[in-house]
Each structure stands twice: as C-alpha cells, then as structure tokens.
Amino acid sequence: MKANGWIINKRKVAERPTFPHYQKWIAEEAEKHQLRIDILFIEEISIQYSNGKGDVFVNGERVTLPDFVLFRAYDFHLVRFLEAENILALNTAESQELSLNKWRTHQTLSQYQIPQPLCMYYCSVDHSNFEQLKQSLGLPFIAKESSGAQGKEVYLIENETDFLSIRELAKINGRELFFQEFIKSSYGRDVRVYVVGDKILGSFLRTSDIDFRSNISLGATATQFDLDDQTKDMVLRVTRTIGVSIAGVDLLFGEKGFIFNEINANPAISSLLKSDVNFYGEIFQFITSKLSVRQPQ
Numbered sequence: 001m002k003a004n005g006w007i008i009n010k011r012k013v014a015e016r017p018t019f020p021h022y023q024k025w026i027a028e029e030a031e032k033h034q035l036r037i038d039i040l041f042i043e044e045i046s047i048q049y050s051n052g053k054g055d056v057f058v059n060g061e062r063v064t065l066p067d068f069v070l071f072r073a074y075d076f077h078l079v080r081f082l083e084a085e086n087i088l089a090l091n092t093a094e095s096q097e098l099s100l101n102k103w104r105t106h107q108t109l110s111q112y113q114i115p116q117p118l119c120m121y122y123c124s125v126d127h128s129n130f131e132q133l134k135q136s137l138g139l140p141f142i143a144k145e146s147s148g149a150q151g152k153e154v155y156l157i158e159n160e161t162d163f164l165s166i167r168e169l170a171k172i173n174g175r176e177l178f179f180q181e182f183i184k185s186s187y188g189r190d191v192r193v194y195v196v197g198d199k200i201l202g203s204f205l206r207t208s209d210i211d212f213r214s215n216i217s218l219g220a221t222a223t224q225f226d227l228d229d230q231t232k233d234m235v236l237r238v239t240r241t242i243g244v245s246i247a248g249v250d251l252l253f254g255e256k257g258f259i260f261n262e263i264n265a266n267p268a269i270s271s272l273l274k275s276d277v278n279f280y281g282e283i284f285q286f287i288t289s290k291l292s293v294r295q296p297q
Helices: 011-015 019-032 076-084 093-100 102-112 130-137 160-173 229-242 279-293
Strands: 003-009 035-041 045-050 053-058 061-063 068-071 088-090 119-121 141-145 154-157 177-181 189-196 199-207 221-224 246-254 257-264
Touching: 003 011, 003 279, 011 019, 011 035, 019 035, 019 279, 035 279, 045 076, 053 076, 068 076, 068 279, 076 088, 076 093, 088 279, 093 102, 093 229, 102 119, 102 141, 102 177, 102 229, 102 257, 119 130, 130 141, 130 160, 130 177, 141 160, 154 160, 160 177, 189 229, 189 279, 199 229, 199 279, 229 246, 229 257
Parallel strands: 003 035, 003 068, 068 088
Antiparallel strands: 045 053, 053 061, 119 177, 141 154, 141 177, 189 199, 189 246, 199 221, 246 257
16 A cells, blocks of 8 residues: 655745656656655645644645655644654654754754864854954854855855944844854865765765855856765764754865765755756655654554
C-alpha cells in the first residue's frame, strides 16, 4: 500500500515555467518508491481546532492527513500541529526554527567544537558599539539579521557610517542583528554541501566576481567540488547537532581549513540540478526508510 505525502511550497513556485517539469519529476520519483504525493501551497492551508480536535483545511476544504510532509516552505505552527498528530514532518519544527535563526545556530554549535567565525550579539541593538566591534572583529566585519535567506540580510561593515546605517535599518524593521568576523580568505566564495539524512549528496564551490557574498541568487556561479573526509564529518556533525534531516550547509574558506557559516533547512537546489544527483529520489528513499521504522500511535 502506498504511503501518502504532501510537499508544501510557496504559491510562487507554481508561477515558474519549470513547474510542470517539477510536478512530473516528483510524481515519477514518488512512484518508484511506492509513495503518492500531493503538492500543496502554504498560502492555501489553514488549521482549525474544535472541541479539542484539530483539522487541516486546503482552500477551505477539510482534508485527510497524510503519512508524511516535506516542507519546502516554513510554517512552524503547521509543522507542530502535524507532529502532534504523529505525522512524519521533514524537517522538524525544532530543527527548522533553530536553523532559521543564525545566531541560535552559532550559539548551539559553539558547544560542539565546530569551527566558526567569531560572533558577537548585543541584547539591545541600541547599545551595540562600533569601537568594541572593530577591536574584537577587525575591519571590515559582517552584520547579519538573525533570520534571513539568499544573502539579502548580510552586510559588509567597513566604517562607522555603514554600522550606524545598518543598525538603524534593523531597529526600524524590528529585526534581530548580530555581528561576525569577516573571513577575508573566503571573499566571494564558499562551499554549499547538500545533506539528506547521514548522506552527503554533493558539494559545490560557489564563486562571485561582483560581491563578497557567494549566493547563487545574487549572481554567483557553482561548480562541483570535492571535500575531504574530515570536512564531510564536520558537516554531518553540524546537521546532527541542529537536528535537520535535509539541509544545505555553507562553509567558508578559513586560513587553516573550512569554517562553518550557515545552515539552511529548506535549501535551493539549483546547483544540484546541474549534477547527476537525484534530489527527490534521495529524499523519497530516506522518507521510505523512516516510515518503515515508525510505530503507529
């Protein structure tokens, strides 16, 4: 009997010209693993509680809950609801929340001897001090909003004017801000590593000639890149510590080896699509193995 699953995306995914291919790819891979998949959009889902019982609605219609859900969009309330109903949710609410907050990620990994840039956080951003940051981190340094994606909320601070401008922007937007040592040896380049379960699917060198950031969404390019066993072990220690089953891990080029930078529990897969890695095939194989050992409640 086929297990039923949902893949939850944002509605904008359906607006892409590649969406029909995406649907076909998922359906074909799901069939190979004896799974049935529905692609849903987070904007169309609601949760209702009545007399102690919860239900999920899609476009106003009550739906039967699936056996598993793969989140390609973030919604912690929905993940926690599904987990309470004993639905396999990837990634878990706890690991999604932890990975989405960059400061908490660094704070957690610091307990496990994972190499990272020096980071500083002020309990009140109003009292963040440029001279102290310059002395501790050097110039230039990085300012980051704790929650962000695609490099959009990462800023290179070269002087006090930059610092005051970004601090004021964070205050206006009500965003949490922290500061990080700038790894000069990794200017415009990093390595993105894709992980499913305890398996590294592939790693890619991302480089930019136009920006200190190496995000593909900001114009960087990617080529396949081989990692040594020690670095692979570090990557898996990161994903196990954060608790994610599916992730993109970003590494910086430190002077003495790779340094952890960020983890994404909902990684874009444009780099993987240019390789021979079958992303959804690997995920469905992982889901099948997880379902086979789960005990119904």
